[in-house]
Amino acid sequence: MFAKADRLPVRVVVIAPADGQDQPWITGLESHAGVDVLARVGVLKHGIEVVEQLQPQLVIIDRTVKEIEEALHAVAMVASRALCIAMLPQQDMPSVRRLVAGGARDILIKPIGAKEVIASLQQVMQLEEARRERSGLPSLLVDHTGTKTGKVIALMGAKGGVGTTTVATNLAVALRQLTGKRVALADFSLQFGDVAVLLNVWSKHTVHDLAVHYQTLDETLLERVLMLHSSGVKVLQAPSDLRMAGEIGPKQIAAMVKLLRSHFDYVVMDCWSFVDEITETLLGNADQVLLVTTPDVPALKNTKQALDYFTGHGVQRDQMALVLNRFPSIKGIKLSDIQEHLRHPIQANLPSDGPTLAYAANEGIPVVQSHPQSWVAQSLLKLAAWVAGDAVKTLTEAPDGVHGSPTNAAQQPKRRFRLLKSSS
Numbered sequence: 001m002f003a004k005a006d007r008l009p010v011r012v013v014v015i016a017p018a019d020g021q022d023q024p025w026i027t028g029l030e031s032h033a034g035v036d037v038l039a040r041v042g043v044l045k046h047g048i049e050v051v052e053q054l055q056p057q058l059v060i061i062d063r064t065v066k067e068i069e070e071a072l073h074a075v076a077m078v079a080s081r082a083l084c085i086a087m088l089p090q091q092d093m094p095s096v097r098r099l100v101a102g103g104a105r106d107i108l109i110k111p112i113g114a115k116e117v118i119a120s121l122q123q124v125m126q127l128e129e130a131r132r133e134r135s136g137l138p139s140l141l142v143d144h145t146g147t148k149t150g151k152v153i154a155l156m157g158a159k160g161g162v163g164t165t166t167v168a169t170n171l172a173v174a175l176r177q178l179t180g181k182r183v184a185l186a187d188f189s190l191q192f193g194d195v196a197v198l199l200n201v202w203s204k205h206t207v208h209d210l211a212v213h214y215q216t217l218d219e220t221l222l223e224r225v226l227m228l229h230s231s232g233v234k235v236l237q238a239p240s241d242l243r244m245a246g247e248i249g250p251k252q253i254a255a256m257v258k259l260l261r262s263h264f265d266y267v268v269m270d271c272w273s274f275v276d277e278i279t280e281t282l283l284g285n286a287d288q289v290l291l292v293t294t295p296d297v298p299a300l301k302n303t304k305q306a307l308d309y310f311t312g313h314g315v316q317r318d319q320m321a322l323v324l325n326r327f328p329s330i331k332g333i334k335l336s337d338i339q340e341h342l343r344h345p346i347q348a349n350l351p352s353d354g355p356t357l358a359y360a361a362n363e364g365i366p367v368v369q370s371h372p373q374s375w376v377a378q379s380l381l382k383l384a385a386w387v388a389g390d391a392v393k394t395l396t397e398a399p400d401g402v403h404g405s406p407t408n409a410a411q412q413p414k415r416r417f418r419l420l421k422s423s424s
Helices: 024-030 045-052 066-077 093-101 115-134 165-178 196-199 207-213 218-224 252-264 276-285 297-311 335-342 354-363 374-385 414-418
Strands: 009-014 035-043 058-061 083-088 104-109 151-157 183-186 232-236 267-270 289-291 320-325 346-348
Touching: 009 024, 009 045, 009 115, 009 196, 024 035, 024 115, 045 066, 045 354, 058 115, 066 093, 083 093, 083 115, 093 104, 104 115, 104 218, 104 267, 151 165, 151 252, 151 276, 165 183, 165 267, 165 289, 165 320, 165 374, 183 196, 183 207, 183 252, 196 232, 196 354, 207 252, 218 252, 218 374, 252 267, 252 276, 267 276, 289 297, 297 320, 297 335, 320 335, 335 346, 346 374
Parallel strands: 009 035, 009 058, 058 083, 083 104, 151 267, 151 289, 183 232, 183 267, 289 320, 320 346
Antiparallel strands: none
């Protein structure tokens, strides 16, 4: 697989003892045309720093079992796309099981030659490339730098009911308001998506129309399927029939995201709240992942599990930002306790404001339009500014000169309950 002309060499970092830096298998790797050994590192701590800086595809770790376990965990934290191969001085099945459970893709037993190491690299990369192809994720070995791209933001809640769709719809509208750029909002909560309801729009065309033509997608079809919201945001609606959702797989999702990215400056994706190949594909194709949670034990427990899972499955920790919804709220858990439990910084909070948000949802108007001066709307606008690249303070525990009365944008025709009628 390394010989393909359109593929880049496999980027490798070797972490081995200081007295093992000149092992023949290392020099053999360096002379292989399909391998680029970026660094040989003797000190484990320094090796992790090098991995974080260089972001290799493969890390070969030749240390003690305990040190390899530490390294596997550290690599997953700083370079989650990197695949790890471990080396042991002897066959030890309990140690092998521990290292495989810790994330090692292969275990090699010394002494070993360059041919065996290269064969292991090829097998590990082939398996990973096949997995990425099944999930619709881009290859690790192809240069994608020439592709025209916008910024793709995926929003997910690890528990239903935390407000992910509300955040997604308002974020998309706020990005349009603040930047004036092209913004798409895609509802990939395929079974019970509510983006169209919260925006009071409807179309007979949905995600399913793109999915069935995923091999021949073009701008003409995309424009026919997208709906234009009054804010200027283009909306891709979730399927209107549950049976259609089951016909959409990761390859179709990846093709849709690629097309949207090529035609918009910002693509906001609302994802459903469970982990499957669809979710992994969406998050794997995103530039930024916003995990939405609330200050209650069930939501925080699930969020911690999601953080740990995704960092071990190809999403960089610095790609993920936590949005704490309904905070502060009466009897909610304290911010310090939340941060201690999640061990991940809270990027932004959105205050609890049930009446305002209920009004906006029932009228089908994003709160950044219906109540732009409210604390929750101002918090959403700050979040959008941060996503767009501004260095703004997005974590506030008290309002600053805001109020919640509706504006003229809220005075829309009372057409909401037609959305509850059967589409058949």
